[in-house]
Amino acid sequence: MRQSQSFGQTLREAPGDAEVASHQLLLRAAYIRQIGSGLFSFLPLAYRSIKKIENILREEIDAIGGQEILMPVVHPADLWKETGRWFEIGKELARFQDMGGRDMVLAMTHEETIGDLTHKEIRSYRQLPQLIYHIQTKFRDEARPRAGLIRTREFTMKDSYSLDADYEGLDRQYRNHYQAYFNIFNRVGLPVIAVKSDVGMMGGSLAHEYMYLTPIGEDTLIVCDSCGYSSNRQVAVFRKPEAPVEEALPAEKVATPGTKTIEALAQFLGIPSSRTGKAVFFTATFVNKDESSGTETRYDRLVLAIVRGDMEANETKISNAVKAVELRPAQTEEIRAAGAVPGYASATGINALVLVDDLVSRTPNLVVGANEEGFHLKNVNYGRDYTADIVADIAAANGGEPCVNCGEPLRASRGVEVGNIFKLGTKYSEAFGANFLDKDGQSKPVIMGSYGIGSGRLLACVAEEFRDKDGLMWPVSIAPYHVHLVMLNSNNPVVSETAERLYRELRKAGLEVLFDDRSEATPGVKFADSDLLGMPLRLVVSDRSLKTNSIEFKQRSQSERQSVPVEESVSKARSVIDMLFAELQAQVVPVPYKD
RNA sequence: CGGGGCGUAGCACAGCCCGGUAGUGCGCUUGCUUUGGGAGCAAGAAGUCGUAGGUUCGAAUCCUAUCGCCCCGACCA
Numbered sequence: 001m002r003q004s005q006s007f008g009q010t011l012r013e014a015p016g017d018a019e020v021a022s023h024q025l026l027l028r029a030a031y032i033r034q035i036g037s038g039l040f041s042f043l044p045l046a047y048r049s050i051k052k053i054e055n056i057l058r059e060e061i062d063a064i065g066g067q068e069i070l071m072p073v074v075h076p077a078d079l080w081k082e083t084g085r086w087f088e089i090g091k092e093l094a095r096f097q098d099m100g101g102r103d104m105v106l107a108m109t110h111e112e113t114i115g116d117l118t119h120k121e122i123r124s125y126r127q128l129p130q131l132i133y134h135i136q137t138k139f140r141d142e143a144r145p146r147a148g149l150i151r152t153r154e155f156t157m158k159d160s161y162s163l164d165a166d167y168e169g170l171d172r173q174y175r176n177h178y179q180a181y182f183n184i185f186n187r188v189g190l191p192v193i194a195v196k197s198d199v200g201m202m203g204g205s206l207a208h209e210y211m212y213l214t215p216i217g218e219d220t221l222i223v224c225d226s227c228g229y230s231s232n233r234q235v236a237v238f239r240k241p242e243a244p245v246e247e248a249l250p251a252e253k254v255a256t257p258g259t260k261t262i263e264a265l266a267q268f269l270g271i272p273s274s275r276t277g278k279a280v281f282f283t284a285t286f287v288n289k290d291e292s293s294g295t296e297t298r299y300d301r302l303v304l305a306i307v308r309g310d311m312e313a314n315e316t317k318i319s320n321a322v323k324a325v326e327l328r329p330a331q332t333e334e335i336r337a338a339g340a341v342p343g344y345a346s347a348t349g350i351n352a353l354v355l356v357d358d359l360v361s362r363t364p365n366l367v368v369g370a371n372e373e374g375f376h377l378k379n380v381n382y383g384r385d386y387t388a389d390i391v392a393d394i395a396a397a398n399g400g401e402p403c404v405n406c407g408e409p410l411r412a413s414r415g416v417e418v419g420n421i422f423k424l425g426t427k428y429s430e431a432f433g434a435n436f437l438d439k440d441g442q443s444k445p446v447i448m449g450s451y452g453i454g455s456g457r458l459l460a461c462v463a464e465e466f467r468d469k470d471g472l473m474w475p476v477s478i479a480p481y482h483v484h485l486v487m488l489n490s491n492n493p494v495v496s497e498t499a500e501r502l503y504r505e506l507r508k509a510g511l512e513v514l515f516d517d518r519s520e521a522t523p524g525v526k527f528a529d530s531d532l533l534g535m536p537l538r539l540v541v542s543d544r545s546l547k548t549n550s551i552e553f554k555q556r557s558q559s560e561r562q563s564v565p566v567e568e569s570v571s572k573a574r575s576v577i578d579m580l581f582a583e584l585q586a587q588v589v590p591v592p593y594k595d
Numbered sequence: 596c597g598g599g600g601c602g603u604a605g606c607a608c609a610g611c612c613c614g615g616u617a618g619u620g621c622g623c624u625u626g627c628u629u630u631g632g633g634a635g636c637a638a639g640a641a642g643u644c645g646u647a648g649g650u651u652c653g654a655a656u657c658c659u660a661u662c663g664c665c666c667c668g669a670c671c672a
Contacts, residue, residue, distance in 0.1 A: 011621095011622085013607045016665085017666095034664090109672055140672090144669090146666080157672090197672095491630085523631045526633095528632065543631090545631095
């Protein structure tokens with residue numbers, strides 16, 4: 001490509017509304033342009049990279065048996081009503097009506113269309129297993145898009161779906177993806193870790209997220225540097241301290257005026273906060289589905305969660321424990337309406353679903369609220385003085401706690417989710433009656449998994465990781481072009497003839513070349529643009545270099561320059577690019593599966 | 596959805612408090628001179644000051660409403 005003809009102009013300054021480095025650089029280097037909140041156009045350079053990412057995705061998914069298909073972005077709402085997600089998902093699911101007044105949705109993901117296809121195509125265990133995938137636009141009307149391409153509303157995702165006759169088959173496909181995803185990230189050079197995650201709106205039994213660790217990330221991860229345990233904070237577990245072994249003492253009501261917080265209470269009584277129980281209220285939304293009429297009704301219920309006073313409640317764990325479709329902190333009026341006294345609440349005598357952390361249930365002689373303004377109860381014991389509807393691990397890990405595996409302190413880190421894999425099970429196949437006949441002639445639901453990687457977010461993460469103060473530094477595998485051929489002194493016919501010849505011959509050697517043939521730009525502008533655009537290898541043809549009959553080579557990631565005789569420059573460029581590919585390929589190694 | 600900030604030329608911003616000719620730098624066009632790290636000189640083009648309404652002789656500036664964008668949080672396969 002001749003730069004004199006290329007579409008899109010580099011910017012000397014970043015637009016003011018870009019804060020994150022990758023966003024600023026992609027804008028400045030004319031890779032992307034914003035059209036609205038969370039809506040971006042990909043200009044030619046970015047789109048070349050995106051296509052390379054997509055091809056890597058295709059190669060790795062094909063390698064584990066994938067077959068590429070394409071499903072529409074616009075779906076009849078009926079499909080989403082079948083699975084219930086039409087009702088469960090809030091405003092982020094974009095809905096509209098077609099000409100005939102039929103409800104339609106813009107796809108956030110494609111489990112519904114896969115469920116429908118599976119129902120239509122799969123009859124027999126002989127047709128299983130299957131792995132199908134597509135690369136398609138999704139739309140999620142996010143409340144807050146952010147950080148350029150990191151979180152957009154419209155985005156393109158490679159999503160694959162596995163169909164199996166049994167759970168062993170699902171496990172095999174899940175593990176295949178586990179490794180294939182590492183291969184994909186390694187091929188673009190992006191360092192990631194796989195962490196266990198919440199299944200969220202997807203449902204299912206097990207999920208991993210692939211996280212790129214970066215301070216700009218929006219997820220919090222809990223990792224163990226010692227044994228490698230890693231988890232999204234939403235579901236992170238940790239080794240809880242042993243409960244003290246004590247005789248249960250008689251319960252006793254004590255006046256504790258003005259102690260609405262745990263800190264105040266502990267100080268007032270002169271005890272550590274670990275000897276208290278912390279009561280936190282949430283309002284959970286549940287859905288009741290009437291199978292006969294197919295109608296769904298939603299209702300709210302107050303949830304009281306009790307964790308030890310020195311710990312925090314984890315909303316995701318609570319939501320999962322009570323199986324709510326939605327959970328939010330309760331408002332004071334809702335708490336009072338249930339007969340509870342905020343600041344002095346107890347588990348007894350109130351109208352709420354009571355959820356107690358497992359550590360709390362084992363801990364004797366706690367101090368908890370008396371459900372009376374200004375009073376607490378001492379020496380409260382689970383079973384004797386109160387009970388719970390559910391006992392579960394609902395405490396949040398914040399970093400610093402002992403690792404559940406090895407006991408070493410955990411560490412909190414920020415990350416961006418660049419991929420995820422889910423064991424869905426039969427949620428979607430059951431919703432669509434996607435059954436098959438097994439060997440014994442029995443009808444069984446197809447067992448599904450789903451697996452996603454967003455191409456634009458991946459591009460942004462790579463840009464975030466590989467850059468310096470002057471610009472982007474693409475890994476060769478997804479660089480828009482391999483070589484940036486920069487011509488200075490174009491008014492010298494020897495220079496321009498040499499540059500033109502190199503442009504032809506480099507391409508003949510199979511290299512992708514961006515040719516800065518602009519005659520009006522000064523050397524300074526050309527060097528600055530070259531650094532900004534970030535191709536892996538830069539070749540400079542100039543008066544100066546031709547005086548020694550050579551071409552100047554410089555890798556974007558290195559500071560040294562090298563003079564290469566003109567006649568050797570094509571083969572030298574070829575070998576440098578081959579070497580860069582080989583370096584990336586060397587990182588593609590088997591990764592032990594971690595459950 | 597809660598909190599905060601910002602909308603003035605393609606980009607970055609000043610002007611607004613205190614109403615009175617719409618500005619600066621970069622970029623863009625033309626010409627000449629330049630050519631190894633964002634050149635110089637000269638001459639140009641380009642903005643209904645987000646939108647609507649109000650106050651006023653007069654509004655980028657004051658008032659009201661509204662739309663958009665960004666950041667923090669909530670939410671989020």
